[in-house]
Amino acid sequence: MKVTVLGPNLSSKHQAVAQFHVHKTGCADILRGFTRDERTQSSDWEVAKRADVAEHYYGRSAGGFFEEGGGLDRYPSYEKFLDDMSYEFHFAPCVKELK
Numbered sequence: 001m002k003v004t005v006l007g008p009n010l011s012s013k014h015q016a017v018a019q020f021h022v023h024k025t026g027c028a029d030i031l032r033g034f035t036r037d038e039r040t041q042s043s044d045w046e047v048a049k050r051a052d053v054a055e056h057y058y059g060r061s062a063g064g065f066f067e068e069g070g071g072l073d074r075y076p077s078y079e080k081f082l083d084d085m086s087y088e089f090h091f092a093p094c095v096k097e098l099k
Contacts, residue, residue: 001097001098002046003025003045004043004044005022005044006020006030006038006042008041009041014034018090021092025044054086
């Protein structure tokens with residue numbers, strides 16, 4: 001699915017929900033609910049699952065959060081790390097089929 005990710009510098013209204021907002025590319029809510037400035041901070045990606053979105057922002061080299069085989073104690077695997085980082089993202093109803 002092609003998604004549009006908005007963020008991180010969103011209005012306080014959007015930031016109260018999540019750092020990033022994920023919508024299906026072309027979703028009317030993007031034009032209706034976000035300012036022009038917020039829309040210019042968007043990226044479009046082809047993803048198969050929610051963890052793919054987190055990986056774009058927090059990939060294997062992102063700030064040392066996780067290193068293969070020696071990650072933080074609470075992240076026993078790279079996949080668990082990505083799953084845990086998904087709290088930073090609000091997945092809109094238009095992308096509900098992403099698991």
